Amino acid sequence: MMSRVKNGMIAGVAATAVVSVLEAVNMFALKMFPAFPLIVAKMFGMTGNVAAGWALHIFMGIVILGTAFGLIYDRLPTKVPMAKGITFAVGAWVVLMIYVIMIVPGQRILPSGGFDIIAWMLATHAVYGAVLGSTFNRLLQRDKHHIHPAGAAPAH
Template identity: 50%
Template structure:
């Protein structure tokens, strides 16, 4: 039996990979400021995308994934995907507050400000959809495997 934290960790890995695949073309085509650049700027290392990628991967897998596993049953919506969106948009709000309070005031410049904020919101929503979907599949798989024919459930 897999714990909710472990299921969240696995879902966090898949969701982080999905969002990273969205972010790679953005970095090369320069649509918006890359998420990793925003993170690096926030911690005082503008332009250091390697640090931004490391923080992005670490927070998606080891912070947001397990935290979703713990909070998922308590989130207010019905489907796992919408629970994931609510969770990820909440994380986006906290990140935006962090950028505004601790980041450089030039993080979102006039040329890319709204577009970058919208891009971050969209990628967080995608992260939440994937996170919720994978988590729900892991829960369903465990429930299917736990059925014993002719026996009683342990709990």
């Protein structure tokens, strides 16, 4: 069980890094969509605090989502690791949308006319899931190849 959590968190690091690069390019170069770290900060009552938004984004991507993915990996539909990751991440996006749109609508967390940010968040969640699923599967395969039968010694 612990290796699943550890592997989930390691896969979360890889997936969060990829999505963070995409978000940084959006924030500092393209400026096409409202900055997701600012939205995360606002969700937690720290409006305008970019550093807190980044920290929370990274924490959730690695610790919360990475751990959860490691724990439920085998229960996710499909046998394709990348599809498992995308399914999981899109599910996380749905939970996020329910929270933002239905639970705290009075706080106006998303900017008005925010379909573009909703689509951007869906796309980045899908990228996160693809990297999460494929990385987690590679870690599982690596662990399976390093297991020796009980009482057996390695050949070399």
